Amino acid sequence: MPELTEELFPYFIFFHGDLGVQGPVDDSGMQSYWITNGFFLVPSNDDSFSLPQLDTYTLGTKRTHRKQTILPHQFVYFKHTRALEYQYREKPSGFSYTFLDEKSGTAIFMKNSEKLFLHRNFRLCTYKEIEEGFSKNLGSYDGHAYWDYAVPYLGNQIIGCYENYKLLALDSVTGEELYDIEYTPGLSIYDCDFRYARADETLLDELKQNGGIIS
Structure with missing residues (x-):
């Protein structure tokens, strides 16, 4: 080797x-x-x-x-x-x-x-x-950034997982922070069917936010 x-x-x-x-x-x-x-x-x-x-x-x-x-x-x-x-x-x-x-x-x-x-x-x-x-210094925040991973997205956008599991969209050309992506770390329910689940509005909103099917 x-x-x-x-x-x-x-x-x-x-x-x-x-x-x-x-x-x-x-x-x-x-x-x-x-x-x-x-x-x-x-x-x-x-x-x-x-x-x-x-x-x-x-x-x-x-x-x-x-x-x-x-x-x-x-x-x-x-x-x-x-x-x-x-x-x-x-x-x-x-x-x-x-x-x-x-x-x-x-x-x-x-x-x-x-x-x-x-x-x-x-x-x-x-x-x-x-x-x-x-x-x-794209996404470096003056040397204070810590990225777990990043993937390309639409156009020139990059979606990265910032420290503390925060998802951000960045412009890969200008480095501008475009928007946050709301989700709940630890939930893997994308495309799961919750249409017949009994839950309060708060939980239903969280399920929807993380990709669950509720309607």
């Missing part, structure tokens, strides 16, 4: 919140490393790294070994001894994505649970574009 070195770490893009899975342990029960899945973008002339090479082995009449360069946007598991995400943002965590649709190419990148950037085709995106997108 390839190792995510200090040189590669700033360019590795992984799923937001992914702390990695535990690797093997030694004889004393100590964990050796973490394992995380992610990819790299196409390096530009401004980037100080090259796509890493993998050691590959072919089994047949004779086992052969060769080097193979990782392709851009190719998802690969890497082992690493440092955590990629840090709780409470103790240190920078590089690039991550909170939404990625491989079919359409739409992606929302995130940095330190704070900054958001929407791109319509991540395969054509560069690290410089992401950094410039982060520099607009």
Whole structure:
């Protein structure tokens, strides 16, 4: 399994919140490393790294070994001894994505649970574009934001889950906060039928607000 070195770490893009899975342990029960899945973008002339090479082995009449360069946007598991995400943002965590649709190419990148950037085709995106997108401080609230996730919505809108489970719609171009989305955290009743339920008006309003069918 390839190792995510200090040189590669700033360019590795992984799923937001992914702390990695535990690797093997030694004889004393100590964990050796973490394992995380992610990819790299196409390096530009401004980037100080090259796509890493993998050691590959072919089994047949004779086992052969060769080097193979990782392709851009190719998802690969890497082992690493440092955590990629840090709780409470103790240190920078590089690039991550909170939404990625491989079919359409739409992606929302995130940095330190704070900054958001929407791109319509991540395969054509560069690290410089992401950094410039982060520099607009979309949704960062002067560095006080904490987003659990975000998804693209109508037009240029992004819907994100802000701290304390608050859902907000943002303009991905201007960063303007457009409106709140009222719901009750913990309820998963969308499209459930409550037409014959006996409940007071307050509860019926809450059921409707969270997607329940009441009429």
